[in-house]
Amino acid sequence: MKRIMVTGALGQIGSDLVATLRQIYGEEAVLATDIRQIQHETLQSGPFRILDVTDHHAFHEAAQAHRADTIIHLAALLSAKAESNPALAWNLNMGGLLSALETARALSCQFFTPSSIAAFGADTPKSATPQDTLQRPHTMYGVSKVSGELLCDYYYHKYGVDTRGLRFPGLISHSAPPGGGTTDYAVEMFGAAIHKGSYISYINQGTYLDMMYMPDAIRAVIALMEADPAKLKHRNAFNVTAMSVDPEGIAASIRRHIPNFSLGYEVDPVRQAIANEWPDSIDATAAREEWGFDVQYDLNHMTDDMVSKLMEKSQADQSKIS
Known part of the structure; x- marks a missing residue:
């Protein structure tokens, strides 16, 4: 990663991730974007841009103007809010993801988006949940996360986009x-x-x-993105906990x-x-073996x-x- 664009940068993950990325790669190398503009140190510490991720043209233009080689797509409606407005959740979570993947494909960017333990379901094994298992969630957030995992896999196999992801816990x-x-x-x-x-x-x-504590989550994102792609048997997405x-x-x-x-x-x-x-509880063996995940x-x-x-x-x- 050299020039990075982050969506949903003022959210819970984005706030900490942008700060860490700017410390590592330089303040001007990390473009933070969000649908809103609020009083936040992210706006003061480096470039920031208002962005509606469902606007395909605006997404592409922002990444191109920044000369991004990496897109970290965090913008999404989370589980409880998604259940209160399922249609909005689908349009934002999947429409935004499609904008991000199309931009990554067009500009040959490395790509990350988080999945979630919400991608599992009531019929998934509850204890030591495996990396590869039944995924039949009954929530819109979970449905969008499973769909996102599959869509990222599709862009990797169909177009060669270097897609990567983590199934985050709380x-x-x-x-x-x-x-x-x-x-x-x-x-x-x-x-x-x-x-x-x-x-x-x-x-x-x-x-x-x-x-998971946020510092460990941030370390995991960066470690996965810096990992040797030849060692990644799984991409979208690794169990971590x-x-x-x-x-x-x-x-x-x-x-x-x-x-x-x-x-x-x-x-x-x-x-x-x-x-x-x-x-x-979930099993993070694949993440440990393929790219050295630890907490x-x-x-x-x-x-x-x-x-x-x-x-x-x-x-x-x-x-x-x-």
């Missing part, structure tokens, strides 16, 4: 707010612990889902820092139904860093007010 970050995913409860819980000392979870106790946890497990880890933190439950039937379709953060290590960073931010915010 991602936890201190630097960007949740974006409408089913696993957002984990991010919300940390913030609530710092500011209120309590949290009401919309996901039920005992619901185990795979999670760091931990399998339920809400009480996260709460217990938080209590090591905030002993009086309390956790209650008011289950959201829509998001709980989505979570019930997803694996309890640095387990649950307690992640919690230590999350609590530290959020407390620092809270203190900084209080200082501004006073």
Whole structure:
């Protein structure tokens, strides 16, 4: 990767990824794009452009003007929001992906887009879910992710586009707010612990889902994109994970820092139904064997860093007010 264009750059993944890419490849080498323009350090640290990813011509023109050799396509409507507006989710997730792939084909760009554990379904093996398995999701987000995996495979086999992807679990970050995913409860819980000392979870106790701390997710994207293509038997997309946890497990880890933190439950039937379709744990053997995937953060290590960073931010915010 030398000149990189990132869509959905102001989202949860994009915010951290753009910052890291600019540190590695140079500020001017990474074009950040998003449908919206808000107060954000991404706009100050390098080139930024408003982009509707479903506009094929605008997508191509932006990548061409930047002289991009790599497209990292993150723009999508996430699981919970997608269920509230399935038609919009399909048009954005698949229309945007088609714009991105067509641009990558026309400009001979390397290409990355994330998939998700939502690409599995109720009939997928729940424990140690394999890399290659039955995928029959019952959510629009999941359907679009399976379709996206297949479409990326098609562009690789049909046109030779160097497509790559990861099936992300729930991602936890201190630097960007949740974006409408089913696993957002984990991010919300940390913030609530710092500011209120309590949290009401919309996901039920005992619901185990795979999670990953954002620094590990960012490292995984870059490691995959820099990997030798000759070693990649799978491309779209690799299972990756760091931990399998339920809400009480996260709460217990938080209590090591905030002993009086309390956790209650008011289950959201829509998001709980989505979570019930997803694996309890997934097998990332293929990613480890084909490109050396690994992680640095387990649950307690992640919690230590999350609590530290959020407390620092809270203190900084209080200082501004006073």
